[in-house]
Amino acid sequence: MDKKQRTEDLESSDALQGPNSGSYEIQPVLKSRGTIVSLSWEEISYTVKTHHGSNEILKRVSGYANPGELLVIMGSSGSGKTSLLSILSNQIIPHRSVKISGTVKVNGDDIKNYDYPSITRYVMQQDILQATMTAREALWFAAMLKVGSDKNLVKSRVDTMLHDLKLAKVADNLIGNEMIKGLSGGEKKRVNIGVELISEPSILILDEPTSGLDCFTAEVVIKLLKKQAHKGRTIITTVHQPSSTMFEMFDRLILMVNGHFVYQGLARNSRLYFDNLGYVCDEYTNPPDHFMRILSIVDRNNMSDSEKDKLENLLISYKAQEKMIYDETITENLTVLNKSMRHYVPGLFIEMRALMWRSYVNSLRNPLLFFVKLSQALIMGFLIDILFRDLGYGQQQVENRKGILYFTTIQFIMLGSNSNSMTFPLERPLFLKDYKEGLYGTTAFVLSKTIAELPTQIFFTFLYVVIQYFAIDLNIESAKQFFVFLALSILSHWTGCGYGNFAGVISPNVVASTVIGPAVAAPLMMFGGFFSNSGSLSNSFYWIKYISSYTYTFEGFCLNEFRDLPIDKGLDPLGDLGYTGEVWERAGCMLLIELCLTLLIIGILKFVGEKHKNN
Numbered sequence: 001m002d003k004k005q006r007t008e009d010l011e012s013s014d015a016l017q018g019p020n021s022g023s024y025e026i027q028p029v030l031k032s033r034g035t036i037v038s039l040s041w042e043e044i045s046y047t048v049k050t051h052h053g054s055n056e057i058l059k060r061v062s063g064y065a066n067p068g069e070l071l072v073i074m075g076s077s078g079s080g081k082t083s084l085l086s087i088l089s090n091q092i093i094p095h096r097s098v099k100i101s102g103t104v105k106v107n108g109d110d111i112k113n114y115d116y117p118s119i120t121r122y123v124m125q126q127d128i129l130q131a132t133m134t135a136r137e138a139l140w141f142a143a144m145l146k147v148g149s150d151k152n153l154v155k156s157r158v159d160t161m162l163h164d165l166k167l168a169k170v171a172d173n174l175i176g177n178e179m180i181k182g183l184s185g186g187e188k189k190r191v192n193i194g195v196e197l198i199s200e201p202s203i204l205i206l207d208e209p210t211s212g213l214d215c216f217t218a219e220v221v222i223k224l225l226k227k228q229a230h231k232g233r234t235i236i237t238t239v240h241q242p243s244s245t246m247f248e249m250f251d252r253l254i255l256m257v258n259g260h261f262v263y264q265g266l267a268r269n270s271r272l273y274f275d276n277l278g279y280v281c282d283e284y285t286n287p288p289d290h291f292m293r294i295l296s297i298v299d300r301n302n303m304s305d306s307e308k309d310k311l312e313n314l315l316i317s318y319k320a321q322e323k324m325i326y327d328e329t330i331t332e333n334l335t336v337l338n339k340s341m342r343h344y345v346p347g348l349f350i351e352m353r354a355l356m357w358r359s360y361v362n363s364l365r366n367p368l369l370f371f372v373k374l375s376q377a378l379i380m381g382f383l384i385d386i387l388f389r390d391l392g393y394g395q396q397q398v399e400n401r402k403g404i405l406y407f408t409t410i411q412f413i414m415l416g417s418n419s420n421s422m423t424f425p426l427e428r429p430l431f432l433k434d435y436k437e438g439l440y441g442t443t444a445f446v447l448s449k450t451i452a453e454l455p456t457q458i459f460f461t462f463l464y465v466v467i468q469y470f471a472i473d474l475n476i477e478s479a480k481q482f483f484v485f486l487a488l489s490i491l492s493h494w495t496g497c498g499y500g501n502f503a504g505v506i507s508p509n510v511v512a513s514t515v516i517g518p519a520v521a522a523p524l525m526m527f528g529g530f531f532s533n534s535g536s537l538s539n540s541f542y543w544i545k546y547i548s549s550y551t552y553t554f555e556g557f558c559l560n561e562f563r564d565l566p567i568d569k570g571l572d573p574l575g576d577l578g579y580t581g582e583v584w585e586r587a588g589c590m591l592l593i594e595l596c597l598t599l600l601i602i603g604i605l606k607f608v609g610e611k612h613k614n615n
């Protein structure tokens, strides 16, 4: 039988009912008084250029999702489900190696005509949440950045969300992770969904919100999504291996193989559709399991003849009744969208306030780090006391003073750079997720991090300085010497944290940062002026001295220490070192280094964030 004949037979066959045939009974109770919109897409193709050539991931697929319905997309692994969701949620930006054609429409109008984030939100597969926050705080943080600065509105949205997602009982429990005991997997998923739902989007798109959950918990999540659909939202989700109970909750279903749609229509009609095609599902088999078996393809790039035949048959059948699929698109009673509508964008100040609050909560819940730093300050301070107690004024003691000043320089800078080189790699997944979502900008992220860390940096530096300064009898000719020393110490620790942040943002992960952190710090320390004085530095590396905070801290410390110190006659440590000028010049250079590092880090993060957006 030729293909044309088979298509005609299928179209005329009584046995083959269309996926939307029969009475169209989904009459969702559209309870929402908010916006009600439909989503449709036409002829979407998605091609990616790889080392092995072009890979067409989506092959001219068209479809729609109605408001008030739960549309589920299922398919074999690698069939293109996530790619489709990314395109529908406008997450993929075409570039040199990515080609997208076709149109995505809201209420029949191209999404390009709208501010899409004000209509649609996308829930990623991974639950990337801050472990040290509670469920309520995570929702509050999202609301501050997505809803507005009105505290009452934020509170009411958070309370509604906790109620709707059945999280009220665990609202004040920590989210947790492998180290911190916290919410269950299902509760975390619901918080993750809540973080997106908080802005009350008309369309919610979710990538496998039930992955990793047991059957019962997964059903709870789907039930919640169904409820959201019945409030008038348009919900599109992918689901892996649904149970039969879960399957009964699906309104519409799309089945995908190898970048094609092979079924689109009411979920409850899907079984009959495949029965009629000859893929009969017996009464003991869960229909989704049966479909997945039909759709399975071992190697997409190297299909067997039987797999090719199967796919061809499925596509012929699908094409035969594709026209009928569109009979049930909802076109009436949709909200007329205002094209000038914009999603809430918080200003830099609000973004920074929210981020600083999150950092504060995180540091409060991480007391271990505080106690580790405290013990470090006390132990190091007392060790230095023992080694250098009561420095004198002779030749040997002047050398000891230089030694302790350089050791203090290393200590302040290294402590900052070592600890901070690891913080960004740890925060990286959360930052990238938030950045992709457009929750805040890199400037707000970097500035808030810098400001939020300052009080702790000042506190620990103060502690070190107080313990060391008087015990080892550094210059106490006047109070000024002490305060200048303190200010230089704070600045040097601050720049150390800046170097650490720089190493952190160029490190792809924590393991890499443990190597990159010291690799950044070592040359700066070597060219800092103590191990080798300026005259003997190689010309090619001489510039490192100027970007090294070690240089300015040590010079500043020496100028402050030796200028008025009553050392033995004939000794001239500053002359020997070749240090002239003023302490404030060194402090200015350190501030400039910090400023340059901050700008550099903002730039690098922007690059990293934008790159991640396209992945």
Ligand SMILES: Nc1ncnc2c1ncn2[C@@H]1O[C@H](COP(=O)(O)OP(=O)(O)OP(=O)(O)O)[C@@H](O)[C@H]1O
Binding pocket: 048, 050, 055, 057, 075, 076, 077, 078, 079, 080, 081, 082, 083, 084, 615
């Ligand atoms: N940016 C990309 N570059 C190269 N290949 C890609 C890219 N995005 C997706 N692919 C490939 O396209 C195919 C479809 O990927 P996609 O993630 O959309 O499938 P999926 O149906 O969601 O799979 P799964 O169910 O396993 O998550 C896969 O083979 C994937 O490796």
